Amino acid sequence: MQYVKTLKYVFHVIFRPFDGFWDLKREHRGSLPAAWTFVVLTIITLTVEKQNTGFLFNFNRLENVNVVVDIVTVLLLYILWCVANWCLTSLMDGEGKLRDIMIATGYALFPIVLIRLPLVFFSHLITASEGSFYYMFGMISYLWAGILLLLGTMVTHQYTFKKTLLTCICTMIGMGIILFIGLLFFSVIQQMITFAETIYKEVRFR
Structure with a gap:
C-alpha cells in the first residue's frame, strides 16, 4: 500500500x-497524508506527555491541561510555518512548492514522536537522580527535529546553508507577523459585529 510505504520512508x-528530503521532493517518496499523520502523532505525543508523564517530571496540573488548546497550538504553528516559509521562499527563488514544504515539515517532526512518546513510559521507571537522562533525550528530540527542519528547508529549496539559516529566521519572524495581522483582523471583525449589534438593538427598540 502506497500510504504505508510513505509512512515507513520517514525512517x-x-x-x-x-x-531523504531529496527523494520526498524529486522522487515523490512521501505524501501529504503521511505528513499530516506525523503532525497528528506529534499532537498525540505532546498531549499524552502532558497528562501521563511520571509525577517526578510532570509539572503540569491536570486540571489546567486543555487538549483543545494543545491541538490548536501545534496545528497553528505547523500551518504558520508552512505558509510563512512558502511566502518568503517564493520571493527568494525557492524551488519548493507549498505541498513540498508541508511534507518536509511533517516528516521533520517525527523525532518528537520517536523519542518523547517512549519517554512517557520510562518517566515512571526512573528516579529523580536519573532525571538528567530524561531531560537530555527530551532535548535531543527537539534538537533533532529542528535540524531536520533546517535541512528539509535547504534541500527542498536548493539553498546554501547560510541562506537556509537566514530563511528560517525570517520565516519565524513572518509567522509572528501573520499571527499579529490575523489577531488584528479578528479584533476588527469582532468590534464591527459588536457595533452592528448595538445599532440593531437601538433601531429595534425605538
Whole structure:
C-alpha cells in the first residue's frame, strides 16, 4: 500500500536527511497524508506527555491541561510555518512548492514522536537522580527535529546553508507577523459585529 510505504520512508528521512528530503521532493517518496499523520502523532505525543508523564517530571496540573488548546497550538504553528516559509521562499527563488514544504515539515517532526512518546513510559521507571537522562533525550528530540527542519528547508529549496539559516529566521519572524495581522483582523471583525449589534438593538427598540 502506497500510504504505508510513505509512512515507513520517514525512517530513511530522519537518519539520511539529505537523500531523504531529496527523494520526498524529486522522487515523490512521501505524501501529504503521511505528513499530516506525523503532525497528528506529534499532537498525540505532546498531549499524552502532558497528562501521563511520571509525577517526578510532570509539572503540569491536570486540571489546567486543555487538549483543545494543545491541538490548536501545534496545528497553528505547523500551518504558520508552512505558509510563512512558502511566502518568503517564493520571493527568494525557492524551488519548493507549498505541498513540498508541508511534507518536509511533517516528516521533520517525527523525532518528537520517536523519542518523547517512549519517554512517557520510562518517566515512571526512573528516579529523580536519573532525571538528567530524561531531560537530555527530551532535548535531543527537539534538537533533532529542528535540524531536520533546517535541512528539509535547504534541500527542498536548493539553498546554501547560510541562506537556509537566514530563511528560517525570517520565516519565524513572518509567522509572528501573520499571527499579529490575523489577531488584528479578528479584533476588527469582532468590534464591527459588536457595533452592528448595538445599532440593531437601538433601531429595534425605538
